[in-house]
Amino acid sequence: MNKIQKIRKNRKKDEKINSTLNLIIHEVKILLLIILVILSISLISLINQVILLKPGNSNILYERQPEFIWISRYNDFIFYLSKDKEFSSLIIEEPVTENKFVINRSLYFGEYYWKVVAINKGREISSGISMFKIESLIAAEVNETLRNVGNSRVDIDIIEGNVITGKTVLEINEEMPLSNNKTLYKIKQDE
Amino acid sequence: MNKSIIIWIFVFLISIQFVQSLGISPGRTTINFEPNLEKEVEFKVYNNEHKDIKVAFRIEGEFDNIITLPSNVIEFKSTDDFKLLKYKIKLPNEIKKPGAHNLNIMAVEVPNTASDGIITIMATVAVITQLQIVVPTPGRYLEASIRIAETADTGPITFIIPIQNLGTQPITTVEGTIDIIGINNESVGKIKTESVGLESGESYQLQSIWDTSNIKPGRYLAKLEVTYDTSIANAELVFNYGNVLIDVLDVYVKEFKLGEIAKFHILVENKYSEEIKGVYATMDFFDQTGGLIISSKSAGEDIPSGVTEELETYWDTSDVKEGTYDSTLKVYYLDKINQKQLRIVVGLNSIKVGFVGATAQAISVKSALNNNTLLLIIIIILLVANIIWVVHFKKREKKD
Numbered sequence: 001m002n003k004i005q006k007i008r009k010n011r012k013k014d015e016k017i018n019s020t021l022n023l024i025i026h027e028v029k030i031l032l033l034i035i036l037v038i039l040s041i042s043l044i045s046l047i048n049q050v051i052l053l054k055p056g057n058s059n060i061l062y063e064r065q066p067e068f069i070w071i072s073r074y075n076d077f078i079f080y081l082s083k084d085k086e087f088s089s090l091i092i093e094e095p096v097t098e099n100k101f102v103i104n105r106s107l108y109f110g111e112y113y114w115k116v117v118a119i120n121k122g123r124e125i126s127s128g129i130s131m132f133k134i135e136s137l138i139a140a141e142v143n144e145t146l147r148n149v150g151n152s153r154v155d156i157d158i159i160e161g162n163v164i165t166g167k168t169v170l171e172i173n174e175e176m177p178l179s180n181n182k183t184l185y186k187i188k189q190d191e
Numbered sequence: 192m193n194k195s196i197i198i199w200i201f202v203f204l205i206s207i208q209f210v211q212s213l214g215i216s217p218g219r220t221t222i223n224f225e226p227n228l229e230k231e232v233e234f235k236v237y238n239n240e241h242k243d244i245k246v247a248f249r250i251e252g253e254f255d256n257i258i259t260l261p262s263n264v265i266e267f268k269s270t271d272d273f274k275l276l277k278y279k280i281k282l283p284n285e286i287k288k289p290g291a292h293n294l295n296i297m298a299v300e301v302p303n304t305a306s307d308g309i310i311t312i313m314a315t316v317a318v319i320t321q322l323q324i325v326v327p328t329p330g331r332y333l334e335a336s337i338r339i340a341e342t343a344d345t346g347p348i349t350f351i352i353p354i355q356n357l358g359t360q361p362i363t364t365v366e367g368t369i370d371i372i373g374i375n376n377e378s379v380g381k382i383k384t385e386s387v388g389l390e391s392g393e394s395y396q397l398q399s400i401w402d403t404s405n406i407k408p409g410r411y412l413a414k415l416e417v418t419y420d421t422s423i424a425n426a427e428l429v430f431n432y433g434n435v436l437i438d439v440l441d442v443y444v445k446e447f448k449l450g451e452i453a454k455f456h457i458l459v460e461n462k463y464s465e466e467i468k469g470v471y472a473t474m475d476f477f478d479q480t481g482g483l484i485i486s487s488k489s490a491g492e493d494i495p496s497g498v499t500e501e502l503e504t505y506w507d508t509s510d511v512k513e514g515t516y517d518s519t520l521k522v523y524y525l526d527k528i529n530q531k532q533l534r535i536v537v538g539l540n541s542i543k544v545g546f547v548g549a550t551a552q553a554i555s556v557k558s559a560l561n562n563n564t565l566l567l568i569i570i571i572i573l574l575v576a577n578i579i580w581v582v583h584f585k586k587r588e589k590k591d
Contacts, residue, residue, distance in 0.1 A: 083395070088388065089386065089387040089388045090385065091385050105349075105398055108394075108395055108396035109394075135216055136218035136219060137214055137215075137216040138320070139213065139215070139237060139239060140212070140213065140214075140316045141211070141239070142211040142212070143211075146316065149214075150214060150218070183315070185315070187316060187318050188218065188321060189218030189219050189319075191353065
């Protein structure tokens with residue numbers, strides 16, 4: 001008798017565990033479905049957006065002619081580059097038919113804001129606003145010549161024995177001959 | 192070891208040279224003057240060559256006592272790309288003179304002492320990060336200048352207009368207009384820049400491109416007018432446009448008999464917007480082996496703008512035989528030279544002159560390519576020979 005009762009008890013216990021497990025599986029299924037729905041909605045909304053990729057927000061660049069890249073399913077855009085986030089000091093406002101924009105001028109050092117507006121069937125879909133900063137880099141390479149390898153035009157003071165014996169200006173990538181081994185070349189930003 | 196391998200190792204070793212490369216960023220930090228302001232300013236020093244180096248710092252300029260550096264010398268390991276450093280500033284209570292005051296923080300690579308005690312002496316480079324303290328002028332005040340970006344001798348010209356707001360107040364709109372004036376005081380172009388706003392102390396470079404497709408080479412004046420809110424700043428720049436100002440149109444000999452003195456007529460046109468004084472030509476005549484036969488020089492001529500003039504050089508042909516000769520024509524004007532290569536065919540009763548120019552260049556480029564190809568073939572042959580040699584000896588070792 002005791003044995004039968006024990007079996008019944010165990011069966012009840014198993015049934016309870018099974019029903020709890022079924023409940024958990026059911027809830028996990030619902031949760032997965034909700035996640036799937038959220039992901040789908042996000043994906044659909046992402047597809048309908050313009051997402052700025054490069055240069056990333058708050059990036060510091062030494063490249064003065066950066067390439068701007070974004071993703072979007074649309075084909076027609078207007079590219080905006082500005083000195084302020086209100087886009088009242090516009091530097092560039094240009095129609096583009098690709099997902100990138102290559103700037104044809106050298107930007108000055110400082111902060112810039114950019115955005116892209118997609119045009120689809122007369123409707124404007126704007127990206128967010130991204131900020132980047134171009135910082136000056138004063139760099140020189142001395143080999144057989146002195147080359148300006150930074151990103152700014154530079155002033156060079158040529159000093160021999162504490163006396164300035166010459167001054168010159170080097171453009172980016174420009175080089176000059178070296179006079180002798182004991183000369184000091186002081187290089188500073190000229191822009 | 193194989194001789195050629197030794198040669199290649201030697202070539203590699205002599206191609207290694209001492210390179211010094213140092214960088215600093217930013218090149219300038221601008222702050223607006225505030226009495227007793229205390230602040231930390233970040234900067235980066237770059238070890239571009241990835242070497243073990245020491246970098247020393249020095250401060251120079253006005254108010255050099257207001258800066259405290261973290262250290263006078265820092266050490267770089269070859270693995271360090273850059274080091275982020277900070278210096279402290281403490282501004283005085285008052286700076287009377289308005290405008291921009293500059294301080295230089297200089298970074299210099301300290302010469303390394305080798306293990307044998309020998310110091311490598313090289314030309315030294317000091318890269319500078321500037322601290323610019325702007326003491327603003329009350330109200331709105333903007334400074335502007337104008338320069339030309341490095342461009343080709345022909346094609347559009349890019350004007351660069353550095354501007355800085357040296358006033359206490361922000362400027363909402365800054366916009367520049369450049370009026371380009373020719374030598375006869377006539378306006379030959381008017382261009383506008385973009386419009387930007389500037390905070391107090393902020394700097395920027397406006398840019399504008401001038402289409403020069405219908406513009407003659409010459410000297411021009413760019414008159415810049417920068418409008419900022421309701422005020423105006425002005426600047427001027429005199430610049431030259433174009434490189435080839437004296438063009439060689441033709442070279443010919445009219446009447447000639449072998450053995451007489453040949454008179455070469457050189458037709459040149461002044462394409463510059465002003466008269467060019469003292470234009471003259473030289474002609475070097477070469478024989479078939481490239482040896483110089485004779486040099487001849489013309490008289491100097493003053494050529495007004497837009498005028499075609501004739502320069503004359505002479506060649507005594509008493510010892511010259513019939514045949515083809517090369518000649519270099521150089522036309523000298525201002526501080527420039529316009530050079531042309533000529534091919535001269537001397538006959539019994541005539542001399543024919545032709546320009547070689549582009550063809551000769553093409554020939555020389557082709558021959559340079561051939562040399563490279565030859566060098567490449569030699570390298571490949573040497574490599575293959577070395578591989579065969581090594582394989583052969585390995586096989587022989589195995590046999591033994």
